[in-house]
Amino acid sequence: MKILTALVIALLTFSSALASTPSARELQFDRDVEPALKKQMTDDLAFIGNVKGEKSTPLHQKIFGKVEGATYSEWFGSRIFSVGKNSCGSANAVACVIPFMDSNKMWVTKNYTQFDHPQIARVSVIFHEARHSEVQNGNWSHATCPRPFQDENGNDIKSIWTGAVLAGQPACDVTPYGSYGSATIFLKNIAMNCQNCTEKVRADADLFGTDQLGRVIDAKAKAAMKADFGTKRSARIRTAQLQ
Numbered sequence: 001m002k003i004l005t006a007l008v009i010a011l012l013t014f015s016s017a018l019a020s021t022p023s024a025r026e027l028q029f030d031r032d033v034e035p036a037l038k039k040q041m042t043d044d045l046a047f048i049g050n051v052k053g054e055k056s057t058p059l060h061q062k063i064f065g066k067v068e069g070a071t072y073s074e075w076f077g078s079r080i081f082s083v084g085k086n087s088c089g090s091a092n093a094v095a096c097v098i099p100f101m102d103s104n105k106m107w108v109t110k111n112y113t114q115f116d117h118p119q120i121a122r123v124s125v126i127f128h129e130a131r132h133s134e135v136q137n138g139n140w141s142h143a144t145c146p147r148p149f150q151d152e153n154g155n156d157i158k159s160i161w162t163g164a165v166l167a168g169q170p171a172c173d174v175t176p177y178g179s180y181g182s183a184t185i186f187l188k189n190i191a192m193n194c195q196n197c198t199e200k201v202r203a204d205a206d207l208f209g210t211d212q213l214g215r216v217i218d219a220k221a222k223a224a225m226k227a228d229f230g231t232k233r234s235a236r237i238r239t240a241q242l243q
């Protein structure tokens, strides 16, 4: 009898472990998500679920694990369970998580669909949102960008997604671990360490990664990220892009 009880408990434990395996969950789409958008997002997730890499930076390892498709699928799948459409409370928003409604639901706005951004950039948007699902980390809320917020040439820094001026907007980060920070680390690792990505994917990842690094406004956080990426390897990729 004891053995039988132990076996039943073991079976129960095993089946509940299976039921709660986040990666086994299928991403749910609201009815108003158009078939084309649903297909695009499903294809984007399939693409990132297939990447291969041998190296990853220490910050990437800490946030995501390895540069590897299965790791990314598990990481995203355990954070975002459903997708819907919403204005996200701002004409300049691209996507959002609304914690008081559902921390594991991602909303996309018309800015997500109306601009034609590269595939790896779209993946970085949904990874950015997935980071916001982390209730235990206060959903990694944004920091306010400084005012003025300008590049080294004195030009206003604008959103690469929508062209909106970012000065004074809640669209920056003060830590490498926030949504902008972690998406930057993801993009730079794809650029440097994805072995089966095309040259275009790696170049897109580098370009968008450099842009999103600009959203990290804390000097120490930015320096830690630059050190993590390693200037030598980034320089080599930039040279390769020019060829």
Ligand SMILES: [Zn+2]
Pocket: 128, 129, 132, 142, 179, 180
């Ligand atoms: Zn965000």
